[in-house]
Amino acid sequence: MDDVAVMSDSTITLVYRGPRKRAALWRPAVEAKCSQIRWQNWPDEVSNPADVQILVTWLPPEDYLSLFPNLKVIFSVGMGVDQFSPQQLPEHIQLVRMQDENVRASMIEYLTGAVMMLHRDSYSYAQLQQQTLWQPSRPKLAHQRTVGVIGLGFLGKAVAEHFATLGFKVNGWSRSPKTIDNVASYHGQNQLRDFMQSVDCLICLLPLTPATENMLNRDTLSWLPPGASIINVGRGQHLVDEDLLALLDNEHLSHAVLDVFREEPLKQEHPFWTHPKVHITPHVAALVVEESAAELMADNIQAWLQQTPVSGSIDKTRGY
Numbered sequence: 001m002d003d004v005a006v007m008s009d010s011t012i013t014l015v016y017r018g019p020r021k022r023a024a025l026w027r028p029a030v031e032a033k034c035s036q037i038r039w040q041n042w043p044d045e046v047s048n049p050a051d052v053q054i055l056v057t058w059l060p061p062e063d064y065l066s067l068f069p070n071l072k073v074i075f076s077v078g079m080g081v082d083q084f085s086p087q088q089l090p091e092h093i094q095l096v097r098m099q100d101e102n103v104r105a106s107m108i109e110y111l112t113g114a115v116m117m118l119h120r121d122s123y124s125y126a127q128l129q130q131q132t133l134w135q136p137s138r139p140k141l142a143h144q145r146t147v148g149v150i151g152l153g154f155l156g157k158a159v160a161e162h163f164a165t166l167g168f169k170v171n172g173w174s175r176s177p178k179t180i181d182n183v184a185s186y187h188g189q190n191q192l193r194d195f196m197q198s199v200d201c202l203i204c205l206l207p208l209t210p211a212t213e214n215m216l217n218r219d220t221l222s223w224l225p226p227g228a229s230i231i232n233v234g235r236g237q238h239l240v241d242e243d244l245l246a247l248l249d250n251e252h253l254s255h256a257v258l259d260v261f262r263e264e265p266l267k268q269e270h271p272f273w274t275h276p277k278v279h280i281t282p283h284v285a286a287l288v289v290e291e292s293a294a295e296l297m298a299d300n301i302q303a304w305l306q307q308t309p310v311s312g313s314i315d316k317t318r319g320y
């Protein structure tokens with residue numbers, strides 16, 4: 001409790017690492033709400049690293065844990081926190097991420113486009129057009145397809161609800177069971193196979209943790225019904241690239257829409273670029289909107305200073 005008194009009375013040093021354009025928006029928002037914050041841009045404004053208690057960044061500076069021996073909290077400027085290896089952070093350091101409504105809205109827009117392209121065979125017709133081929137197939141209606149969402153958290157739950165309102169059958173898979181209107185809940189490793197077997201279009205919205213890395217592999221993807229498609233908007237490390245390519249080449253899977261990759265930017269020579277059944281976007285499904293995020297960051301820092309619950313706090317033992 002001594003910490004509370006120290007925090008409310010004295011100056012707290014915050015180090016920000018990232019584009020200065022963002023700092024110009026966020027710094028006034030944070031300083032307006034939290035008068036005791038002394039904001040310093042990394043690296044040129046950092047006078048004494050031992051004073052630093054708050055780090056705001058996407059990627060931390062090298063050796064930051066020894067550089068900032070009095071660090072108490074890290075605020076990720078994005079939704080993901082896998083870059084901080086949460087399970088390896090010292091116990092006393094809190095980790096917080098953005099939970100931006102605009103990111104959720106953007107993810108729903110992106111996935112609506114991708115699912116509808118797949119649902120209405122638009123990627124296949126684009127290929128047929130290249131060959132000047134007129135080959136109609138009877139379209140299915142939404143209620144004849146099952147959209148499957150793995151990861152039913154901040155983004156996945158809203159995405160699952162959205163596709164249910166569009167009339168799709170929706171099944172979701174997560175670690176713990178869920179009750180979501182018009183969404184069938186599957187959970188845990190024991191129910192993964194049944195879940196995968198039920199899905200025509202799989203959306204990955206898992207966080208990257210040791211338990212979810214390489215989850216989309218030859219075995220699990222083979223459980224999808226023939227002709228199914230996948231959309232990966234989670235992290236590139238969820239997917240084993242060679243296994244996906246093998247299942248597209250042997251026609252078990254029909255298409256893959258990929259927004260995230262093991263290595264970004266995707267290397268020029270990667271086979272995904274030219275594969276006719278792979279559709280790539282450069283990690284743009286849902287980006288933090290700088291203006292609304294400024295207020296969110298300021299609110300989160302204020303909540304942390306006041307020792308009230310901070311939205312987006314990470315459970316470091318789970319890793320998300």
Ligand code: NAP
Pocket residue numbers: 079080081103150151152153154155156173174175176177188205206207208209211212233234235259260283284285286287320
């Ligand atoms: P979140 O709120 O942390 O939700 C995670 C969900 O995954 C929870 O439902 C959780 O289950 C489930 N889960 C975690 N580990 C699991 C496991 N081992 N087995 C089964 N289920 C597991 O995540 P989010 O904020 O929705 O973000 C989802 C992903 O989107 C992240 O990878 C993030 O980096 C990515 N993302 C991508 C973009 C983009 O532009 N492409 C933008 C933003 C975010 P419980 O509910 O049972 O705990």
